[in-house]
Amino acid sequence: MTNKIQWEFPQALEDEAIYILRETAAQFERPAILFSGGKDSITIVRLAQKAFYPGKVPFPLLHVDTGHNFPETIQFRDWLVESLGLDLKVRYVQDSINQGKVQEETGKYASRNALQTVTLLDAIEELKFDACIGGARRDEEKARAKERIFSVRDEFGQWNAKMQRPELFDMLNGKIQMGENVRVFPISNWTELDVWNYIRREKLEIPSIYFSHERDIIERDGMYWPTSPFLNTTEEETPFRQKVRFRTVGDMTCTAAVISEADKLEDIISEILEAKISERGARIDDKRSEAAMEKRKQAGYF
Amino acid sequence: MVEHHNAPPLKKYNMEVLRITTSGSVDDGKSTLIGRLLYDTHSIPQDKMEALHAASKRKGLDFTDLSLLTDGLVAEREQGITIDVAHIYFSTPTRKYIIADTPGHIEYTRNMVTGASNAQVSLILIDARKGIVEQTYRHFFIACLLRIPYLVVCVNKMDLVEYSEARFNQIVEDFQQLIAKAPFKAPSIKYIPISSIYGENLATRSEKISWYSEESLLEYLEQITFDHADSSHPARFKVQSVIRPKTDAYHDFRGFAGKVVSGHFNVGDEIISLPSQQKSRIKTIEQFETQLTTAEARQSVVITLEDEIDTSRGSMLSRPENAPSLLKEIDAQVCWMDQTKLVPGKTYLLQHGVNRVKAKVQQIQHVIDVTSNTILEDRKEMGLNDIGKITLKTAHPIFADSYDANPANGAFILIDEMSNSTVAVGFVA
Numbered sequence: 165m166t167n168k169i170q171w172e173f174p175q176a177l178e179d180e181a182i183y184i185l186r187e188t189a190a191q192f193e194r195p196a197i198l199f200s201g202g203k204d205s206i207t208i209v210r211l212a213q214k215a216f217y218p219g220k221v222p223f224p225l226l227h228v229d230t231g232h233n234f235p236e237t238i239q240f241r242d243w244l245v246e247s248l249g250l251d252l253k254v255r256y257v258q259d260s261i262n263q264g265k266v267q268e269e270t271g272k273y274a275s276r277n278a279l280q281t282v283t284l285l286d287a288i289e290e291l292k293f294d295a296c297i298g299g300a301r302r303d304e305e306k307a308r309a310k311e312r313i314f315s316v317r318d319e320f321g322q323w324n325a326k327m328q329r330p331e332l333f334d335m336l337n338g339k340i341q342m343g344e345n346v347r348v349f350p351i352s353n354w355t356e357l358d359v360w361n362y363i364r365r366e367k368l369e370i371p372s373i374y375f376s377h378e379r380d381i382i383e384r385d386g387m388y389w390p391t392s393p394f395l396n397t398t399e400e401e402t403p404f405r406q407k408v409r410f411r412t413v414g415d416m417t418c419t420a421a422v423i424s425e426a427d428k429l430e431d432i433i434s435e436i437l438e439a440k441i442s443e444r445g446a447r448i449d450d451k452r453s454e455a456a457m458e459k460r461k462q463a464g465y466f
Numbered sequence: 467m468v469e470h471h472n473a474p475p476l477k478k479y480n481m482e483v484l485r486i487t488t489s490g491s492v493d494d495g496k497s498t499l500i501g502r503l504l505y506d507t508h509s510i511p512q513d514k515m516e517a518l519h520a521a522s523k524r525k526g527l528d529f530t531d532l533s534l535l536t537d538g539l540v541a542e543r544e545q546g547i548t549i550d551v552a553h554i555y556f557s558t559p560t561r562k563y564i565i566a567d568t569p570g571h572i573e574y575t576r577n578m579v580t581g582a583s584n585a586q587v588s589l590i591l592i593d594a595r596k597g598i599v600e601q602t603y604r605h606f607f608i609a610c611l612l613r614i615p616y617l618v619v620c621v622n623k624m625d626l627v628e629y630s631e632a633r634f635n636q637i638v639e640d641f642q643q644l645i646a647k648a649p650f651k652a653p654s655i656k657y658i659p660i661s662s663i664y665g666e667n668l669a670t671r672s673e674k675i676s677w678y679s680e681e682s683l684l685e686y687l688e689q690i691t692f693d694h695a696d697s698s699h700p701a702r703f704k705v706q707s708v709i710r711p712k713t714d715a716y717h718d719f720r721g722f723a724g725k726v727v728s729g730h731f732n733v734g735d736e737i738i739s740l741p742s743q744q745k746s747r748i749k750t751i752e753q754f755e756t757q758l759t760t761a762e763a764r765q766s767v768v769i770t771l772e773d774e775i776d777t778s779r780g781s782m783l784s785r786p787e788n789a790p791s792l793l794k795e796i797d798a799q800v801c802w803m804d805q806t807k808l809v810p811g812k813t814y815l816l817q818h819g820v821n822r823v824k825a826k827v828q829q830i831q832h833v834i835d836v837t838s839n840t841i842l843e844d845r846k847e848m849g850l851n852d853i854g855k856i857t858l859k860t861a862h863p864i865f866a867d868s869y870d871a872n873p874a875n876g877a878f879i880l881i882d883e884m885s886n887s888t889v890a891v892g893f894v895a
Contacts, residue, residue, distance in 0.1 A: 174482040182766040186706040214754040219711040302553040309552045330580040332891045335879050339886040
């Protein structure tokens with residue numbers, strides 16, 4: 165990757181995202197931001213803050229708590245909500261399990277990643293959200309590359325890739341029938357590097373697990389998995405301590421660590437510039453099959 | 467309190483991001499071209515490359531099929547075609563590129579128009595063996611209809627015609643005849659002989675095609691200086707919402723959040739608000755905590771005015787001397803994008819910018835056969851993928867310019883109020 169250089173954050177991307185957020189506030193009655201505590205949703209919160217300034221952010225945050233989050237992410241979430249005076253709603257996958265709506269996976273690859281879709285759809289219905297703003301980006305994955313900015317989902321949250329509304333110029337059509345809802349992706353056109361350059365430009369705080377730290381990990385399938393009470397390990401998998409960081413933040417059961425000494429934003433950015441593995445390469449949930457993401461999206465996932 | 471910073475120097479927007487639309491037939495090698503461009507700019511991470519090796523092997527191929535990189539949907543991989551617009555990102559030290567990769571079939575004309583609607587460069591692929599085919603006409607027509615400023619004609623698969631200069635020249639000549647008949651002002655055109663499978667003339671100049679001494683595709687794209695045409699256009703600002711915090715610090719604050727559609731605005735400028743036609747002056751232009759002195763096309767800002775005038779979502783600010791006219795009777799080129807046919811006399815919702823009004827289709831003037839560029843006067847119906855000219859009457863005026871004069875303020879969409887679908891895109895004549 166020698167020919168890549170660090171370019172400045174393209175201002176056009178911020179202008180576009182702010183325009184989309186303002187359209188979302190205007191076209192929907194009850195829009196919400198889906199907040200995971202990851203860098204992309206932190207970016208969305210910043211954009212929302214800027215889009216409506218000096219007014220308040222007109223969206224509540226919805227966090228679907230799988231119970232398998234990194235504690236650092238939850239701490240960060242609560243700090244951000246407190247410091248910006250945001251309205252946070254949390255819904256728990258554990259509740260969906262208790263209600264018998266979903267079943268915990270078993271085996272060494274068990275995760276709650278697929279389960280959270282049910283909790284999300286229930287929350288959308290309960291809280292009557294007609295639009296949910298997410299930090300998904302088209303460059304992350306090839307099914308996401310086909311997403312619209314305003315993506316219409318039916319009552320079951322399903323994405324129909326073949327029947328998407330055309331989106332022309334910057335004109336967004338958020339008109340929906342009762343029961344339908346829209347997923348909004350303001351940073352569709354950003355890349356991972358754009359997000360990092362934005363975080364640096366805006367001097368945003370991010371959860372500590374993005375920076376290098378010491379942690380117990382195991383090696384499995386050529387990846388480094390963080391140990392946690394939620395990860396089922398075999399006897400051969402002996403944990404060892406290592407300086408690592410996380411490039412993407414999902415559940416502790418489906419996010420792999422990278423060995424890294426990067427403890428400053430500059431170092432993280434240089435690391436990404438030199439990285440040979442894509443961002444979602446560290447997402448174990450994507451490795452299930454070639455169409456893993458498309459299948460989850462059809463089911464109502466992001 | 468608002469901090470008063472000096473306004474940051476304005477960046478030339480499209481020096482940073484260049485948007486490209488590609489179209490081609492099934493076997494033109496378009497996906498291969500994009501895959502190869504990404505490969506040659508070192509934009510494919512190792513794990514994705516390995517996934518490509520594996521996927522190619524599963525298909526029984528003895529080479530790595532780079533086209534598998536862009537076909538994202540299961541149905542597309544099964545059929546080996548592109549169904550929907552895919553967005554692909556790569557960057558060079560010069561700038562960030564966004565490619566909207568669109569299918570080339572007639573049944574995907576709407577996707578082509580969609581992909582082209584935000585592009586500054588249209589990339590047309592021609593198979594050197596086949597030359598200009600029906601789809602080439604369609605692609606060219608759409609590029610002209612949308613007034614895309616740059617067109618690159620890539621004559622691909624040169625390896626299969628032994629890198630023949632004569633063959634290339636013949637195709638260039640054929641294409642020039644196409645331009646002579648162009649329905650609208652033709653864009654600036656560049657012809658490049660390439661072989662996407664071998665990367666000839668893509669990222670670097672080809673040694674095999676030594677008779678061609680001009681830029682490779684990437685070299686050409688890198689040097690495009692997109693002097694933002696919008697800045698020469700009249701000032702237009704679309705209001706998305708009114709910000710009224712009603713807090714102690716901002717008790718009387720009333721700001722108009724929106725986007726500069728075209729041209730630019732300065733603090734102190736006299737403005738007129740439409741549709742109220744009331745005038746005032748710009749007091750401040752704000753971008754979060756920063757006070758700007760000027761805002762130019764495509765910027766999202768908040769504008770405050772000296773006077774309290776009637777302005778709300780859907781309003782447009784402009785300068786009194788070149789304000790857009792209030793249109794209620796509109797002639798427009800349209801591309802129909804829905805399975806359900808256009809129904810003359812039916813009322814649709816017309817969305818121009820963020821402003822929505824009811825609009826009735828008065829008349830279908832004609833439909834155009836895009837491949838032969840002939841007007842079909844007797845065709846009085848429009849269905850999916852048809853392009854033609856219609857007359858609309860709106861319940862309230864819209865503040866549009868003709869697409870030709872000011873593209874950023876000249877397009878609209880039609881929404882079917884029953885299905886909520888976006889059924890057409892229109893270009894004000």
